[in-house]
Amino acid sequence: MTEAGADRAKTEMPVAQPASDRDVMPAADIIETADAFFVVVDMPGADASTTSVVMGREHLNIEGRWAVASPAGLETRRVEFAPCTYRCAFRVGDKVERERVEANLKNGVLTVKLPKTHGSMPRTVPVTGE
Numbered sequence: 001m002t003e004a005g006a007d008r009a010k011t012e013m014p015v016a017q018p019a020s021d022r023d024v025m026p027a028a029d030i031i032e033t034a035d036a037f038f039v040v041v042d043m044p045g046a047d048a049s050t051t052s053v054v055m056g057r058e059h060l061n062i063e064g065r066w067a068v069a070s071p072a073g074l075e076t077r078r079v080e081f082a083p084c085t086y087r088c089a090f091r092v093g094d095k096v097e098r099e100r101v102e103a104n105l106k107n108g109v110l111t112v113k114l115p116k117t118h119g120s121m122p123r124t125v126p127v128t129g130e
Contacts, residue, residue, distance in 0.1 A: 024084040026064075037096065037114040043086045044108035053103040053112055060090045060101075060112065 031038040043051065045066030054061040064086040070076040092098075095116050102113045 022082060022084050023087050025088055026062075026086045028088060028090075030090070035116055037116070039090060039110075039112040039114065041086070041088065041110040041112070042108065043105070043110050045081075046086060046105065046108060046110070048105050051103075051105055051110065053101075053110070055092070055098050055101045058091060060092050060114070062086070062088050062090075062110065062112070064105075064110065 027042045029040045031040065039060065039062075041062055043064045043066070046064035050066070051064035052062070065084075066086070067083045068076060068079050092114065096114045097117050100115045104111050
């Protein structure tokens, strides 16, 4: 692009460009305790009203949306993190009590608790001697 063309592009370009929505696979950790699995997903900018957690027969599906919003009375001049839709899915075996799954979103971190079925919890087996 010529220097004159670059100058013209700068003046014609809006100050704050709306970025297109895109799909992002968020970072996630899976933690196992004696009585539950926890899926911890980083979803900065998402809140409970734009997030869904669906426990299916075989999969846990998570989706959350983050959009750029300028505070009332202010104009956005620059956006470095584009609006996005977080999407991820996890295969869940038969060791989870699907009816008792819980989800909590706080400060951009979604924590999903997947309680284990009683038959899948570890049990100590007594050892006897002869």
